[in-house]
Amino acid sequence: MATLYIVATPIGNLNDFSQRAIDTLKNVDHIGCEDTRTSSVLLQHFQIDKPTFSFHQHNEHQKVDYLMDLLNQNQTVALISDAGMPGISDPGFLAVRSAYQNGHDVCPIPGPSAVTAAIAASGLPSDRFLFEGFLPQKKGRQTKIKEIADSDITTIIYESPYRVVKLLNTLAEFCEGTRWVCVARELTKKFEEIDRGQLSDIVERWNSKDSIKGEFVVIIAGKTYED
Incomplete structure (x- = not known):
């Protein structure tokens, strides 16, 4: 053995x-x-x-x-x-x-994990959460995002820099603008960024960026959560 x-x-x-x-x-x-x-x-x-x-x-x-x-x-x-x-x-x-x-x-x-680092730094409920990893790129993606929008618990997603803005915009189609979200980028690295706020504000900020790079973790609070 x-x-x-x-x-x-x-x-x-x-x-x-x-x-x-x-x-x-x-x-x-x-x-x-x-x-x-x-x-x-x-x-x-x-x-x-x-x-x-x-x-x-x-x-x-x-x-x-x-x-x-x-x-x-x-x-x-x-x-x-x-x-x-x-x-x-x-x-x-x-x-x-x-x-x-x-x-x-x-x-x-055990050791470093983007999931635990992001949820710990998000300031969003972590007593229960659903980790979805990377969502399907095409088939079933919108259905999965709708499920997340309807969920009462915190959801964690991995996303690429090429799709993160599209993800946020799609979330905005199914969620209220007051939904709390955290976008964590390049965790533990030189250009680490943790952007927490209501979905409408997050979408506005990320749509206005000229260049988006890095590895992303997106955390969406449950629909009943109030900050």
Whole structure:
């Protein structure tokens, strides 16, 4: 029986990488990376020299067997994503499930997460929330946004810089302008921005921006919430 480690990596600021995570990566036999090129920067910075292999959404099904072969040979494996916790809108679920099915241990090494960082900084209700990850780009997208508009609990969405304004404008079609929203951009990075306010004001501000870059987390309060 071997162990699969699920290791959270920084979402921007390298100082957020825990000593436990560093020690774990230095002691495993192999590291599965969402993108070996991206991960190499992190690994070199912390002087971690271990064999790596790619494990991402496009090869996850094929690489699960390879990962299981390593564990079955009593080799320890760590799984990391480009940023945050593997398995949270990133590859990892299939590997964890297969590890359990094959009798291996799974050990999470917690750390940075855009979900928890954004909800904590939003000032919106966090006793209950729904994490939707990335919404469908086409089919079912508008239906999902309408469901969010009708929800009584806080909803968290990941969005790209190319679609965030369109998302806000679509929300405005289904929500009252007084709905509370928080747009978090580039969390933990140099140009971190946390914009909290009523939807009508948020939409106006983001529609007026000339250039929009970065990784986004959008948080929508439940429809019954009053600030």
